[in-house]
Amino acid sequence: LCNKDRHWRVCGECVESVRRVCGECTVRRVCAECTQGVWRVYCAQGVWRVCAGCVESVRRVCGECTVRRVCGECTVRRVCGECVQGVWRVYGARALRSLPNMSVSRLARGCSRLFLLELEARAEPLCFILSCERSASTRADAEAVRRAFGSARLFSLLVDGGGRVQRARSHAELMKALHAQLPPECIFSPLTSFLPGVKDSLIRGFLLRDESTSSSTERLLSDFRQSHSVSVFSYEREQDGDGQFWWCQEMFRSPATEPESGQSQRFYVKPTTAPEHHPAMLNMINSDVFYRLEDAYQVLQECKNVIPESMAVLEIVDQQLEACKQNEGFPVIVLEGLDATGKTTLTESLQKALAATLLKSPPQCLAPYRQHFDSEPPLIRRAFYALGNYITAAQIQRESSQRPVIVDRYWHSTAAYAIATAVSGPVEKLPALGSEIYEWPSDLLRPNLVLLLTVSPQERLRRLQHRGLGQTEEETQLEVNHLFRQKVDEAYKRIQNPACVVVDASPSPDQVLQQVLHLIRIKCHL
Numbered sequence: 001l002c003n004k005d006r007h008w009r010v011c012g013e014c015v016e017s018v019r020r021v022c023g024e025c026t027v028r029r030v031c032a033e034c035t036q037g038v039w040r041v042y043c044a045q046g047v048w049r050v051c052a053g054c055v056e057s058v059r060r061v062c063g064e065c066t067v068r069r070v071c072g073e074c075t076v077r078r079v080c081g082e083c084v085q086g087v088w089r090v091y092g093a094r095a096l097r098s099l100p101n102m103s104v105s106r107l108a109r110g111c112s113r114l115f116l117l118e119l120e121a122r123a124e125p126l127c128f129i130l131s132c133e134r135s136a137s138t139r140a141d142a143e144a145v146r147r148a149f150g151s152a153r154l155f156s157l158l159v160d161g162g163g164r165v166q167r168a169r170s171h172a173e174l175m176k177a178l179h180a181q182l183p184p185e186c187i188f189s190p191l192t193s194f195l196p197g198v199k200d201s202l203i204r205g206f207l208l209r210d211e212s213t214s215s216s217t218e219r220l221l222s223d224f225r226q227s228h229s230v231s232v233f234s235y236e237r238e239q240d241g242d243g244q245f246w247w248c249q250e251m252f253r254s255p256a257t258e259p260e261s262g263q264s265q266r267f268y269v270k271p272t273t274a275p276e277h278h279p280a281m282l283n284m285i286n287s288d289v290f291y292r293l294e295d296a297y298q299v300l301q302e303c304k305n306v307i308p309e310s311m312a313v314l315e316i317v318d319q320q321l322e323a324c325k326q327n328e329g330f331p332v333i334v335l336e337g338l339d340a341t342g343k344t345t346l347t348e349s350l351q352k353a354l355a356a357t358l359l360k361s362p363p364q365c366l367a368p369y370r371q372h373f374d375s376e377p378p379l380i381r382r383a384f385y386a387l388g389n390y391i392t393a394a395q396i397q398r399e400s401s402q403r404p405v406i407v408d409r410y411w412h413s414t415a416a417y418a419i420a421t422a423v424s425g426p427v428e429k430l431p432a433l434g435s436e437i438y439e440w441p442s443d444l445l446r447p448n449l450v451l452l453l454t455v456s457p458q459e460r461l462r463r464l465q466h467r468g469l470g471q472t473e474e475e476t477q478l479e480v481n482h483l484f485r486q487k488v489d490e491a492y493k494r495i496q497n498p499a500c501v502v503v504d505a506s507p508s509p510d511q512v513l514q515q516v517l518h519l520i521r522i523k524c525h526l
């Protein structure tokens with residue numbers, strides 16, 4: 001990956017194989033930072049396109065990987081981190097249909113791929129690679145796999161087919177179907193596969209641990225494979241001469257319909273060190289957090305055939321938007337914080353005290369669509385909230401030429417909730433402070449001041465109960481929820497340019513108001 005402008009690169013050894021590309025594509029030397037004989041391929045579609053005449057040029061991949069002839073309509077993209085051992089992914093319905101199962105299985109695995117299995121929110125995840133051999137393994141390694149896999153029958157599913165909208169929806173549908181249809185003795189946990197350090201390489205899925213003896217799980221997996229563009233694998237336990245157990249993975253075969261062919265390749269599960277930060281951050285840009293209007297807009301455009309409401313939302317965006325980057329009128333003050341920290345109470349008092357306009361993100365004009373988009377997978381839900389911010393920005397631009405503007409939630413909320421949801425596990429797994437993930441979008445109007453209201457968890461709970469909304473579904477999962485709130489809070493604090501000013505919102509409403517008015521006077525000269 002070229003650090004400068006995020007293009008795939010190939011090392012010197014691969015140069016021959018990317019030179020012979022079709023007329024549409026060009027190969028150029030990459031930026032000064034990546035000079036060591038490195039070349040990259042540009043294509044009109046922004047993917048590696050190889051026409052039928054160029055097939056030869058993609059055949060020369062590592063021993064483990066094969067690329068069969070692809071038709072002229074199909075695209076091929078390198079997905080392996082170290083290009084020497086490249087795995088090529090083939091896109092295009094015709095190509096996928098023409099490839100036998102064995103090749104499709106390779107799409108979901110690769111020599112440099114890591115797998116992260118998250119069994120419980122607080123437990124250390126199991127990180128493993130797939131190896132052709134039973135390479136040396138410590139007792140601790142073997143014990144880590146045994147603890148995670150147990151003695152149940154094991155299967156994994158990875159959602160790796162179709163475009164990003166289809167993948168996002170397939171993943172959500174798959175999760176619902178697993179919840180609803182698996183036998184009670186079968187539990188499933190999130191499993192992700194990724195290439196360390198390679199952006200957009202994350203593939204999401206699940207690991208199933210099945211204690212049942214019935215064949216219903218297998219039937220279900222066969223159906224999922226047909227209906228959800230997922231690759232399915234099964235795992236078996238082997239014991240070596242020293243009494244040590246080894247788990248090996250192979251392509252799932254339905255015993256009822258697919259006879260044993262003896263051709264399926266087996267890979268051994270080998271634990272490895274988990275990355276310091278959660279791999280979700282590899283896919284975060286333009287999947288969870290959007291940094292340009294056009295990127296969020298593009299997602300809803302891709303949804304128009306499956307979500308008719310997308311077109312209505314995009315029409316509102318078109319109507320409302322004006323070019324707005326910097327605010328040069330009256331001050332714009334944003335209030336952020338977890339639910340029930342007192343944002344609504346304070347924004348209303350500030351509106352009166354400053355004779356200001358009060359705005360919200362998402363704006364009122366999107367209210368009829370919010371519930372619908374809240375039920376969509378993160379890619380689509382987050383694009384909806386991102387577009388809401390741009391509409392609010394246009395409203396801020398108009399209003400701030402007349403009077404101060406107070407905004408109830410804005411980009412900090414969109415980013416902090418998205419990041420905290422995408423990163424499972426503890427706060428330490430969040431992208432590090434200073435990561436590009438926390439950078440304000442360059443084309444979104446910047447407020448003059450962002451105030452983050454904080455109260456203790458007990459006080460927040462008291463306010464929630466006092467408000468009469470009772471126990472939300474989230475509140476019932478207190479343990480998981482506590483972790484989630486910690487991560488939202490921390491993500492809020494890591495966002496830069498503008499960073500939040502933290503306000504202790506535990507005193508009485510009037511005391512909080514006076515404290516905030518004082519801050520506004522100092523910071524915004526009001």
Ligand SMILES: Nc1ncnc2c1ncn2[C@@H]1O[C@H](COP(=O)(O)OP(=O)(O)OP(=O)(O)O)[C@@H](O)[C@H]1O
Pocket residue numbers: 337338339340341342343344345346463464466467505506507508509510512
């Ligand atoms: N400073 C305060 N002291 C005590 N109670 C407060 C204070 N500020 C707000 N409350 C009460 O806490 C509850 C939640 O406040 P509010 O609705 O303003 O929070 P919010 O941050 O806007 O919540 P949400 O994000 O869920 O809309 C309300 O019942 C409100 O009356």
Ligand SMILES: Nc1ccn([C@H]2C[C@H](O)[C@@H](COP(=O)(O)O)O2)c(=O)n1
Pocket residue numbers: 339361362385388389409410411413414415417418
């Ligand atoms: N600008 C915004 C506003 C809200 N959200 C999301 C984040 C939470 O899931 C939820 C909180 O909103 P509330 O219930 O307080 O109205 O909405 C966002 O992503 N961006």
